[in-house]
Amino acid sequence: MLKIMRYTLSDLLRSRWVVIYLSFFLLLTLSLLSLSGDVSQVVISLMNIILILCPLVAVMFGVMFFYNSREFTELLLAQPLRRTDIFFGQYLGLALSLSASLVIGVGLPFLIYGLFASAEVWNFMVLIVIGVALTFIFSGLAFYLALCNDNRIRGFGLAILLWLFFAIIYDGIFLLSLIVLRDYPLEHYAMAMTILNPIDLARILILLKLDISALMGYTGAVFHKFLGSLAGSILAFLALALWVVLPVWRIRWRALRKDF
Amino acid sequence: MIDIQNLHKSYGKLAVLRGIDLNLSQTGQISAILGPNGSGKTTLIKSILGLVIPDQGDIRMDGQTIKGQWAYRHHISYLPQIARFPENLTVTELLAMIKDLRSGPTDDDALIQLFGLGPHLQKRLGDLSGGTKQKVNLVIAFMYDSPVIILDEPTSGLDPVAMIHLRELLQRARQQGKIILLSTHIMSFVDEMADEVVFLLEGAIRFRGTLVQLKTQYQEDNVERAIANILQGESPILA
Known part of the structure; x- marks a missing residue:
């Protein structure tokens, strides 16, 4: 497994798309840092971009990678490997x-600007950890979708739909349901709905870390009370970890049954 | 060596293999799987390699079932139909990768020389032409000394010189006493190289025998016509 990982990595790190993705983040972060002196604000700006872009790039690149390497995967499957x-x-x-x-x-x-010595380093770390978690979750889901669909057009379509659902449609449904059910106590419902969407979960975790949950109104206060506590944070990270494990489990299930 | 019993496979409603029984144990023999498009040639080959999981039936290699196994593939060299590799790796890196994944002695240097791949070794695989990729594919398939060699359409995209080298490699493998299974659409290649023919039609074996048997049974002196006779015998009378 580690050998395959190493060769995949050495192939992909030279791929044009990964290089473009890297330079985009470099330019973005550099310009944000030079425009604003307030690191908190930079982290929030970055958060908004990472929450949308990481899942999108992960799903698109995930299906693209799977379909591109399909024939080579067949060659690997014919070798004495699990x-x-x-x-x-x-x-x-x-x-x-x-x-x-x-x-x-x-x-x-961040390193160039010498921010690792400042107090903001923890906010930055949370941002990175969550961006990486979203990348793992969504590339895993995309990999699973591609594994299930031999038709590339369908695979790409479903991958975009998956991203659209979690990044946009889900929030719409969520808000609508909050309006419809406004006569009922909704704290627990809202909490559950948030945990069920990895992007929302990631957003809440960063916002709480930045201690600006007051901006989120009443629900924010409930969240802060719950997720701000140690047990709450652990639960939230556990939920995120579950989201990381879910696609891995599905990939295994599908890979063992698929015909190539 | 390889024993296939009552193999069935369907994709949804489409039955691709309907009860294949095939025993490949004659060493130093080239068996050609023939059949029209969609007759199940590739599915049969992929079942032996464990790429396709059969619905019913069993495949045994040296008496052991291959179901859920992977180590038996140490004994098989495989040439896939389509050659596509990670685009950003070089030829050298790819060969190193395969050797790293599948340990054991190789003679890739001789094969690289044979196919004249020397000047391409440091190029990215994404920059190679289709024919050159097929040569790389052949190097990977022949660089291990395995007792079984399975080739899916080995002739596709090869130039005449490479074809001659492929014939030499196959003849050498035959002399070394290997079991060779190949699928192809080129009948002259079968006529020249194969020892026996397995003819598939709609997922079942319609004919199996040596080239001489095929020709005498259908009273033709070339393979192409004999095959055409099998097909005509099967097709309904046209109005």
């Missing part, structure tokens, strides 16, 4: 190459 080793290796290589772009692209400017 199926799960091949697919986990490829998935890890994919997720790690995208994560490396994010970490280097955002981390390098």
Whole structure:
């Protein structure tokens, strides 16, 4: 598994798309840092971009990578290797190459500006960890979708739909349901709905860390009371970890049954 | 060596293999799987390699079932139909990768020389032409000394010189006593290289025998016509 991962990584790190992705984050972070002196604000701006862009790039790159390497995967499957080793290796290589772009692209400017010595470093770390988690979650989901669909057009369509659902449609439904059910106590419902969407979960975790949950009104206060506590944070991170494990489990299930 | 019993496979409603029984144990023999498009040639080959999981039936290699196994593939070299590799790796890196993943002695240097791949070794695989990629594919398939060699359409995209080298490699493998299974659409290649023919039609074996048997049974002196006779015998009378 580690060997497959290493070769996938050395292939992908030289791919044009990963390089473009990396330079985008470099330029973005550098310009944000030079425009604003307030690191908190930079982190929030970055958060808004990472929450949308990381899942989008992860799903698109994930399906693209799977379909591009399909024939080579067949060659690997004909070698004396375990199926799960091949697919986990490829998935890890994919997720790690995208994560490396994010970490280097955002981390390098922070390093240049000497911000690792400041108190803001923890906010920055949370941002990075959550960006990496989203990359793993969404590239895993995309990998699974591609594994389930031999038709590339369908695979790409479903991947975009998946992103659209979690990034936009879900929030719409969520808000609508809050309006419809406004006569009822909704704290627990809102909490559950948030945990069920990795992007929302990631957003809440960062906002709480930045201690600006007051901006989120009443629900924000409930969230802060719950998630702000140690047990709450642990639960939230556990939920995020579950989201990371879910696609891995599905990939394994599908990979063991699929015909190539 | 390889024993296939009552193999069935369907994709949804489409039955691709309907009860294949095939035993490949004659060493130093080239068996050609023939059949029209969609007759199940590739599915049969992929079942032996464990790429396709059969619905029913069993495949045994050296007496052991291959179901859920992977180590048996140490004994098989495979040439896939389509050659596509990670675009950003060089030829050298790819060969190093395969050797790293599948340990054991290789003679890739001789093969690289044979196919004249020397000047391409440091190029990205994404920059190579289709024919050159197929040569890389052949190097990977022949660089291990495995007792079984399975080739899916080995002739596609090869120039005449590479074809001659492929014939030499196959003849050498035959002399070394390997079991060779190949699928192809080029009948002259079968006529020249194959020892026996397995003819698939609609997922079942319609004919199996040596080239001489095929020609005498259908009273033709070339393979192409004999195959055409099998097909005509099967097709309904046209109005």
